[in-house]
Amino acid sequence: MVTNNLNEKIQKALDIGLKYAKKEGADHCEAFGVNEKAFNLELEKDKPKHNMGIQHGLSFRVIANSAAGFAYTSSFEERDIEMTVKMAIQCAKTKEKDPDLQPFPEPKKNTAKLPLDKKLYSVDSNTIAELFAEMLPEDLPKNTYFLQAMGLVGIGDSFLKSSQGLDLVEKGAGYGFGIGFLSTHGFPNYDFHFAGSRSLDGINPKEITKIAIEKTLNSAKPQTMSLAGEYPVIITPEGSYGLFGGLFTILTNLLKGDKASRGETVYADKIGEQIAPDNFTLVDDPLHLDMITSTLYDGEGIPTERTKLIENGILKTYYLDNYYARKLNMDSNGKAQRGGFFGGSPAKTPPTIGSYATIIDAGDSSLDEMLSETKEGFMLKSFMGIHMSDFSSGRFAVTGSGWYVKDGETKYPVQDISISGTIPELLMNIDMISKERTKGLNNEVPYVRVSELSVTAKKLDFKVRFGLKMLKTLVKLGIVKNPFI
Amino acid sequence: MSNDFIDKALSKLESLKLSYADIRAENSLMTQIRTVNGRVETSTTGIESGIGIRILSDGTWGFAYGPMESYEDVIEMAIEVNKLNLRHKKRDIKLAEVKIVEDSFEGEQKKKIEDTGFDEKIELTLEADKAQEDEKIKSRTTLYREVLRRITLVTTEGTKIEYNVPYVMMYALSVAREESETIEGYSRIGHLGGLDIFELRSPSELGEKAKERALEGLKSPKINGGRYPVVLDGTINHLFSHEAAGHSAEGDFVQTAGVLRGKIGKKVGSPHVNLIDDGSMKESSGINSFGYLKYDDEGIPGQKTFVIKDGILKTYLNDRSSAVHFDQKATGNSRAEAYNVPQIVRMTNTYIAPARESMKEEELLEQVKNGLLLMQGGGGQVDPIKGTFNFGVSELYEIKDGEVGQRYRPTTLAGNTLETLMKITGVSSEMGNPLDSIGFCGKDGQSAPVGVTAGWLAVKNIVVG
CATH class of the missing domain: 3.30.2290.10 (PmbA/TldD superfamily)
Structure with missing residues (x-):
């Protein structure tokens, strides 16, 4: 549970800031505060690395001289709060007048409900540590080793007040657990599984471990290949929106209203156009009952809503906040964010556009059908290098791992498979979408098959493969210790 | 305060x-x-x-x-x-x-x-x-x-x-x-x-x-994806040294897994390779370096560490606890992004320097003869357990008969750490302008300022595009 006396300090600090902004001549002011207790649980092989803390901060966004300014602080001293507001006003006053700037949003109630799990909101460190410990396995299959277990718990109150009369207090609680294993069966490989929930009973720690072990075994003994050409590729839900970044996060960037307004994305001025197959529907759902990023109000206090970005392949709208919605002559759909659930203090940055919970509608093929329709290709589950993609054109060249598919079956796990192309081409080349969907921490998406994608791969050099084989033999004979465990 | x-x-x-x-x-x-x-x-x-x-x-x-x-x-x-x-x-x-x-x-x-x-x-x-x-x-x-x-x-x-x-x-x-x-x-x-x-x-x-x-x-035209002999400029030398080789040598991480685990004293790179992490490098080419540390976040002075010397793995990068664990020296690499995160092992200014005779940039182009010159790295990602990496490249040029030719569209390069370390066939010694190599390294949700522009590298082949 959060510290209540800190809540009182924050409320008081926000009022001081709002009052001072008015006194200093700001036309409008928006004050935000956060008080979040975070438990970070981590066991890295044999090293426990738990930590915990209080994430706190205040920020002020002002409109003065027809321009906006922003400043933040982690101090509750009156003089520091006043200085922060002064800095925000100075930020605004040094900027040119912005004719598109409008006052901050008026208060509006969200009639939707998003229950708060009181058990999770008031959970203590012992309870969460016991749940965490349930993930740790007693027995493991041969050549499979425990690598790392993680737990992240965020329990917090956020406060948003404005000179427009906004006065919001949002209580939130969510957590995520994950565990990973290493397989030394063949070339060393590992896999993880994560689950998240807004309810303390929403996660079964033992089930996470079971799935993680299955995933590790399924991707054990990966091979490298030498090839270059066009192949069909099935992208798994993790490959699309994985915890460490998925390929479709590039699409999220291409659909941001600020980029569209500046002509910085290939999808600028494309509303109403067909950009994906008929059965592709992409939704952002901040009101999903069990996503850790769900919220009733966005970072500007606008009631959130379930938004169809792409419906039956047609681009319907962009991710929009108050400012860019006006610029594009549209209505905000409540996509302003103040830092992610796991990402730093939300008080440190002004609201920016982003997605809350990504849902892609299920298709009409089963995964088995998708595989059986693939004569030769790949099913890929994770990619490296997504952040180096071109977020204007959607051009990407990433390295992935997954499985080689031949004659309708997954033949063996593979790694170091590079794929390249552009997101617009990839979307239009989706020819199958699965009925099966997987729920991630902030997404629920199916498998998609891309009929043709440029694939390049290079087999590991003979010397490296031979070296690994030799090492395996030496380990078996007990001559050397397995360096991978 | x-x-x-x-x-x-x-x-x-x-x-x-x-x-x-x-x-x-x-x-x-x-x-x-x-x-x-x-x-x-x-x-x-x-x-x-x-x-x-x-x-x-x-x-x-x-x-x-x-x-x-x-x-x-x-x-x-x-x-x-x-x-x-x-x-x-x-x-x-x-x-x-x-x-x-x-x-x-x-x-x-x-x-x-x-x-x-x-x-x-x-x-x-x-x-x-x-x-x-x-x-x-x-x-x-x-x-x-x-x-x-x-x-x-x-x-x-x-x-x-x-x-x-x-x-x-x-x-x-x-x-x-x-x-x-x-x-x-x-x-x-x-x-x-x-x-x-x-x-x-x-x-x-x-x-x-x-x-x-x-x-x-x-x-510029798009390069056809495939395996090419390459010369990497000083920014990509830094990117490779940091992302691919350096992360695999971090003493906290190596305790868990990684391709350099258990390889102290073993040959992990070609004889041309000296992999250095130098927190004490205050400046290079007369310009302040981004990864300089007077002291790390355990109070240990920033220092020059030869992680790999003549292709042989000499030490890991250590904080005080990993130093004891591996019976090595604390190398001044304990850093924390801010007060609200614990210290972890991080790099500073990391690069490959020539272990043998240093070559000139033109000599490296001559050596590769026909291939690609990759310049100005733009971010990277590594899987230190599998030893695979993927980097962004802003400028690509064809090398034809040892001369720089046609320019290509920006793309990425990918490879395997140990394999690439073994395939380095030449290194130039002249350090470049450190302004071009600044970056924030991400690890465990923390970022740390790092960066140095080193000499160029010739690599037998690597996957580009």
Whole structure:
């Protein structure tokens, strides 16, 4: 549970800031505060690395001289709060007048409900540590080793007040657990599984471990290949929106209203156009009952809503906040964010556009059908290098791992498979979408098959493969210790 | 910074008779200005303050953080976490002996960020924006960022270090469009110092470079993906040394897994390779380096470490506990991004230097003869367990008969760490301009300033595109 006396300090600090902004001549002011207790649980092989803390901060966004300014602080001293507001006003006053700037949003109630799990909101460190410990396995299959277990718990109150009369207090609680294993069966490989929930009973720690072990075994003994050409590729839900970044996060960037307004994305001025197959529907759902990023109000206090970005392949709208919605002559759909659930203090940055919970509608093929329709290709589950993609054109060249598919079956796990192309081409080349969907921490998406994608791969050099084989033999004979465990 | 809270927290920790404890108190100043198409889009400024306390008790860590004035709650939380950690303890954490340090210092700034007005910083940012103007450039984004890190580190062993260290950075992103083709051009500079950075390279030069990369990219053909013999410039030398080789040598990580685990004393690279991490490198080519550390966050002086020498793995990069674990020396690589995260092993200025005879850049091109010259790395990612990596490349040129030829569109390169280390066939020794190699390394959700522009590398082959 959060510290209540800190809540009182924050409320008081926000009022001081709002009052001072008015006194200093700001036309409008928006004050935000956060008080979040975070438990970070981590066991890295044999090293426990738990930590915990209080994430706190205040920020002020002002409109003065027809321009906006922003400043933040982690101090509750009156003089520091006043200085922060002064800095925000100075930020605004040094900027040119912005004719598109409008006052901050008026208060509006969200009639939707998003229950708060009181058990999770008031959970203590012992309870969460016991749940965490349930993930740790007693027995493991041969050549499979425990690598790392993680737990992240965020329990917090956020406060948003404005000179427009906004006065919001949002209580939130969510957590995520994950565990990973290493397989030394063949070339060393590992896999993880994560689950998240807004309810303390929403996660079964033992089930996470079971799935993680299955995933590790399924991707054990990966091979490298030498090839270059066009192949069909099935992208798994993790490959699309994985915890460490998925390929479709590039699409999220291409659909941001600020980029569209500046002509910085290939999808600028494309509303109403067909950009994906008929059965592709992409939704952002901040009101999903069990996503850790769900919220009733966005970072500007606008009631959130379930938004169809792409419906039956047609681009319907962009991710929009108050400012860019006006610029594009549209209505905000409540996509302003103040830092992610796991990402730093939300008080440190002004609201920016982003997605809350990504849902892609299920298709009409089963995964088995998708595989059986693939004569030769790949099913890929994770990619490296997504952040180096071109977020204007959607051009990407990433390295992935997954499985080689031949004659309708997954033949063996593979790694170091590079794929390249552009997101617009990839979307239009989706020819199958699965009925099966997987729920991630902030997404629920199916498998998609891309009929043709440029694939390049290079087999590991003979010397490296031979070296690994030799090492395996030496380990078996007990001559050397397995360096991978 | 309220020394009163720090003194009280230290007294309280000393009274608990712990094996060890350290306090990191922070009161840093940060400013960011972002312009888009000639207008200031966002300008933010703020103070990041708080206290992080790490205790070592019963051979196990406990770390907690919170507001400075709540130091008593933070100590309680650290004790609570220590008890939770004890449940999973398999072995004792032991710390390498260190020299006790008392020091106070400020990073040099010829033009101080504290003394420069907001208006001037906006003007500088807009100067970079203006330089990107062109009829084919459809969007221009420039980001100015400054951080004045004000930290106090105290330990129950008696170390006390207070410092103010400034960082200034600027990034420019030009988006060029012609018909349905869109391409990004990116450029960035940064150093450990003040606004005097713009005397070394002006915002206009930065903006011009981003524009040039976008426009050249637009008219350049796409490279066919495949395996090519390559020469990597000094920024990609740094990127490869840091991402692919360096992360695999971090002492905290190697305890768990990784391709360099168990390989001390073994040949892991070609005989041309000396892999160096040098936190003591204050400057290179007369310019302040981004990864310089006078002391790390355990109070150990930044130092030059040969991780690989003549192709042989000599040591890991260590904090005090991994040094004891591996029976090696603490290498001054313990860093924390801010008060609210624990110290972990991080790199500083990491690069490959020639182990044998140094070659000239032209000689490396001659050696490769036909292949690709890859220049200006733009971010990277590594899987240190599998030993695979993927980097962005802003400039690609064909090498034909040892000469630089046709330019290609920006793309990525990918490979395997051990294989690539073995395939390095030549290294040039001339260090490049460190302004071109600045970056923030991400690990465990923390970022750390790193960067040096080293010599060029010739590699037998690597996957490009």
